[in-house]
Amino acid sequence: MSKMTNGIIEMINGPVVKASGLSSFKMREMVTVGNKKLIGEIISLDGDIGTIQVYEETEGLKIGEEVVSSGKPLSLKLGPGLLSNMFDGIERPLKKLYELSGGFIAEGIGLISLDEDKEWEVDLTINVGDHLKGGEFFGSVMETSIIKNYLMIPSNICGDIVSINKQDKYKLEDEVAIIKDKNGKEHILKIYQEWPVRIPRPSKKRMALSKPLVTGQRVLDIFFPLAKGGTAAIPGGFGTGKTMTQHQLAKWSDADIIVYIGCGERGNEMTDVLEEFPKLIDPNTGKTIMERTVLIANTSNMPVAAREASIYTGITMAEYYRDMGYHVAIMADSTSRWAEALREISGRLEEMPAEEGYPAYLPSRLAEFYERAGYVETLSGKEASVTIIGAVSPAGGDFSEPVTENTKRFVNAFLALDKKLAYARHYPSINWLNSYSGYIKVLDKWYRENVSGDVIELRAEMLQILYEENKLSDIVQLVGEDVLPDDQRLILEIAKVIKIGFLQQNAFHAEDTYVPLPKQHLMLELMKFLYDKASEAVKLGIPISKVKDPEIFGKVTKMKYTIPNDDLTGIGRLMSEIEDFYENLKVKYKV
Structure with a gap:
């Protein structure tokens, strides 16, 4: 076996470095670059010339400095100490980095990871x-x-x-x-054990998805449910609430472990996560949510190559906890910034660009990432899962751009955020016309056994009302509501109740930020009951102005605030009140 020799830097182009003398090195091998020993990874080899992507700032690096092999691929230390911690894109703890170099990460600190002194x-x-x-x-x-x-x-x-x-x-x-x-x-x-970040961790077998990821967010749990072990994309333009939606999922979903990746996001957003998460109390355990959370922060001003690695770092940590038998949810915010890092590095490598300058391998990289989700039987015989929820930030909110379009191919739930809803302060701003979930059929049995036998049909009826309202709103904008027959005017009113009373949810209200499934179902049952009774009254010839009583409709819309999550008897009382109101209306009009 030939003796390992060190390489010599021949060319530097931002985070991309070319070196000679690498004939004994391997693809994807981790190396240290230059006198500062910057961490890098070999991404191409041609004879003894190799191309390295460097995970740190390359300012001050010189041609002629050495490249030294580590003898292994980019790997993570997986062991106790990951939870409640915050890392950069290559698993270096940010608290330790701050102690070593202050507010800005200095080059050449090395690949420190978990605390080796803690007992x-x-x-x-x-x-x-x-x-x-x-x-x-x-x-x-x-x-x-x-x-x-x-x-x-x-x-x-x-x-x-x-x-x-x-x-x-x-x-x-x-x-x-x-x-x-x-x-x-x-x-x-x-x-602890070490694992290469780009290789999926093995399991005994993949299993069919059958359980929902319960989030406490009504628009998701009932209308567009997510499955444990499934995949979801949350695309939306600037300011539509992608990060806010992911924060809600991280806070309230019934996953055992949360891995939150801030990939190329603004520093103030990660600061918000850092300050807010330790104060949040997990409703299931009564402890701070940080006790089951790993944070990976790779903000927009950090080296671009480490942004590309952060996604793999996060998914490898998620698989590690999955292998112990835990259900893990991974929030990637956002995969667009990750794709932009791929594009920048690809440009520096002078690769042939594909659509909008992204590399031709963008779809396969996205597929590699989302395929690491799944519900599995672990090597130890336990059932566990990794659920991936990726935010996508299309420029200008254009869902036809390559990252959104390719992501759509690999995810089964598409939660399209709408800037019109966001600007109208309707949060979560998930557009019920453009969103879909492919998990309705696989979760049907679970919902029937654990929530109600009619919940899926109820969802379909409510969505039908919203579709009808969308068609009617075009006519209303042209000629006004008064020209519509009373039954269609009633659809407009009920759709408003569904949108404001059910789909809109207040993250800052104690009762509304998280809603258990039994309440979600009963709220929708009550709205259906209101529609049936009002529709019956309209058919009997009672004027719509009397049927759409502001007090009754207002009470139904506001029940999300007025009826506590732990005492749902108020919904039954409201149902009786609606029945009495319409019976009195029939007596008054003698029908």
């Missing part, structure tokens, strides 16, 4: 002589007060435990045990 109490579950396969647990650590981190045998190792180093507490690099494989080779087990 963890480990509950070992193995004995000498035990035979263990890859993915099986050999102990656990209480990573936070609500999440137990299970220590796993690396997936490529299978063998017998030959020795155990029993201690009260372990640091990351301490030897916990030794396992010997069938070839007689010994492997040291530690409380």
Whole structure:
């Protein structure tokens, strides 16, 4: 085997560096570049000439400086200490970076990751002589007060435990045990493992999706549901509420673990996440939401190559917790900024551009990312999932641009944000005409068994009313509402109740920010009941001006605020009030 030699920098073009003498290096190998030892990754090899994308600022780098191999691909340390932490795009903790270099990240700090000095109490579950396969647990650590981190045998190792180093507490690099494989080779087990970010972690088998990701957001849970292990895109122009919608999903969804990636977003948005999340109380546990959250911040002023890596960093962390048996939701905000990083690096590599300057491999990269979602049986035999929810930021709100169009091919839920709704302060500004969910059929059984037998039909009826209202609104704009027959005028009124009373949700109201599924269903039942009773009165010839009583309609619209989430008896009383009102109306008009 030829001796490894160091490469020599020949050309520098922003984050892209070319070096000679790399014939013994491998594709996707992690390297250190220049005297400052900047972290980089080899992305192409041609003879002994290699191209490297550098994950740090290359200012001050000189031709003639050395490129040194690390002997491994870009990998993450996966172990206790990820939760409640905030990392940059290549898993360097931002708090530690701030201590080392202040407000701006200095070059050449190196690939620091998890805290190697912190000691963890480990509950070992193995004995000498035990035979263990890859993915099986050999102990656990209480990573936070609500999440137990299970220590796993690396997936490529299978063998017998030959020795155990029993201690009260372990640091990351301490030897916990030794396992010997069938070839007689010994492997040291530690409380962490390393994994290359671009390779999906294995599972025993992929399973059919059958359970919803319950979010507490009415427009999602009833109208456009997401499945655990599924994929969703939230496209929208500037100011339409993509980040706000993802914040709500991160705060309230019933995933066990949240991985939030701020990919190329503005620094103030990530600051908002940092300041707000620690104050939020998880409704399921009563603890701060940060205890089950990992934050990855790669803001728009950070090196562009690290933005490209941040997506893979996030999904690898998500798969790590999935392998322990947890349901993980990953928020990528936004994949458009990631695609822009691909475009910039592709341009510097002088590759042939495709549509709008994006590289020709954009669709395959998007597919690689979204295909890592799924509901699986893990190597340890548990059911777990990774759900991917990616925000897309099309320039000018144009959904026909390449990132949105290609994302649409690989996701099953498309939650189109509408700037008209956003400017009218209707949040979440999800347009019910342009959005869709491909999970209605697969979740039908779960909804019938756990919510109500009629919830899917109810959803279809309410959507039909909204479609009818959309057609009628064109006529109203031309000739006014008065020319419409009373039954069509009633559709306009009921659609307004559905839009304001159900689809619009106030993130800052204690009762409305999160709504449990039973209340969501009963709210829609009541709106359907109101429509049926009012429609019956219209058919009997009662004037629409009397049928659309402002007080009754107002009470139905405001029930999201007036009826507590933990006491739904008020909905039954409101139903009785509606019935009495229309019965009295029939008596008054003698019909």
